[in-house]
Amino acid sequence: MTKKLVFFFFLAMNMGWSQEKSSAVTTEDYFKLLRENINGEKAYETTAYVSQFWRVVGNSGFDKSIFKLASELEAAGYVLEEKATALDRFTYRVEKRPLQHPTWEPVDAELSLVGASSPLLSQATNRNMVYINSAATPKNGVVGEVVYIADAEELKNQSVRGKIIYTDTRRVSEIYKQGVLEQGALGMLSYNNPSYLQPEKNRTSIQFRSLPYHPDNKWAIALSFEAKENLVSAMKNGPVRARVKVDTKLYASEDLTLVADIRGAELPEERLVFSAHVQEPGANDNASGVGAQLEMAITTAKLIASETIDAYRSITFLWGVEIISTNRYIVEDEARAKNIKWGISLDMVGQNTALTGGSFLIEKMPDPSAIWTRGKDQHSEWGGRVLSLEDMKPHYLNDFILHNFKDQGKFANWVVKTNPYEGGSDHMPFLRANIPGLLLWHFTDQFYHTDNDTMDKVSKETLRNVSTAALASALTLVNGDSYTAVDLIELLKEAGTERLATEFLLSEAAVKEGASPKDEEQIIQAWADWYLKAIEATRDISNSGNTAIVEKAILMAQSVLEVQAESFISELHNKYGRS
16 A cells, blocks of 8 residues: 555545535435425326327327427427527427338237137237237138147248247247248237246236238237136147237338427536437336426426526437437437437336336446446346446446435435346447436336236326436536536545445455455456546536546545555455465
């Protein structure tokens, strides 16, 4: 340990920060204000409106949702961009692009076994039963013998022409392509509900499925656990014939993206971007993200218009197609993308966890927990690949957002957890563009992507909690200055020292169980490096004002973490060697 490091360690521990001034408006101030102005009503009402539609890009339900949002924004004071003047700070636009393929929507469907007294499935009670991009049957439906096909190999030795395929393989696309498109089967029935959906408990749930668009598509139907059990039971007693009626629409349409902007008063080119995808038919996924984001946009405009608060940097709200719309927003304008400082995705944010079984989660930007997942760090059942040190994205956004959501959790008796980076939503385009971005969501959800993802599983209080904590965080960032940076540095120093102490205890236990001390030292060093770089990232919020105090705070905090990491690594080395 160098004398310089020892000096800074004791200086920081015994004297604290030397600054005398803190930010005039803090996150706690925003919390106090927003807790009085966000009640979840608009978020819940919007979630209910959007969730009534089966939404894929370009279909009538998707478009009605977009235009409903636009009308709500306009009522709240947002001006259509093409009509806006230089004095209008709240604007919106609806971007329109041609779709490469026709859009799709379900109208009606029914699956019956010939001779049975009631349908096996009906669109009225299982709106996810028809695969996306399925074509309609003739008006009176089709009738055919149901044959079980375990895998594509069986299709080489069994004729399916004029029959209905039933399969429970995960590689269903091969069965459909070969059996239906190439060999002339009437259509396909499939079953594959993962265990986290608890299918034996949620017997009627159907997780929506999709066919790639093809001009010669026929139809495919996904089965619930109950429907699958009834079909299999009938097939054990001899040949089974089924009648299938499917009514769908395929038509030319447009890809719509709604963009709402609050122009920053001092640094308008710099911005924070919220994104929520509209497509997918569920209430929680993702009508809840759509609704929460709208209430945040309306509340922010109201408070700025009344001069209660301001926004020095810009805030953008995006509603569109998951990943695609957010990615376009980033890649289509290089200058704009260069000044996006933060991205936050809202996906499945409204759950009543007592019913869904999920937890509210903050999916972190890639940090070492996505390489070494241990202790309290746990992946969701969505899962994630093991990352490498080259994949790390050190930044203050992880700990800042977690700190704020924990504060709201304590205030509202609401459980907040994290998971290591996994991907799969609108935070991905930000990270690919090296823009700090993370995901607010819930998992594991026993109704995920199923037709039981309905309004009775949505909690107005959860919508309120998410909206409040997300917006309080955003307002702190867009109004951030050098004093905000110093506050962030203190937060990171505390989080980093706690993380290093935790990792040391885990590493010591691992070595006692036979792990390599050298490997464990690498883990501690990786966390130290991550926090040292995260602290450096605070410079980007202090681009005006007293940067000298920021540099001093960075040096002192980094010195504390360097000393701590060196101490833990030395202790492991001295106790257990480097084998």
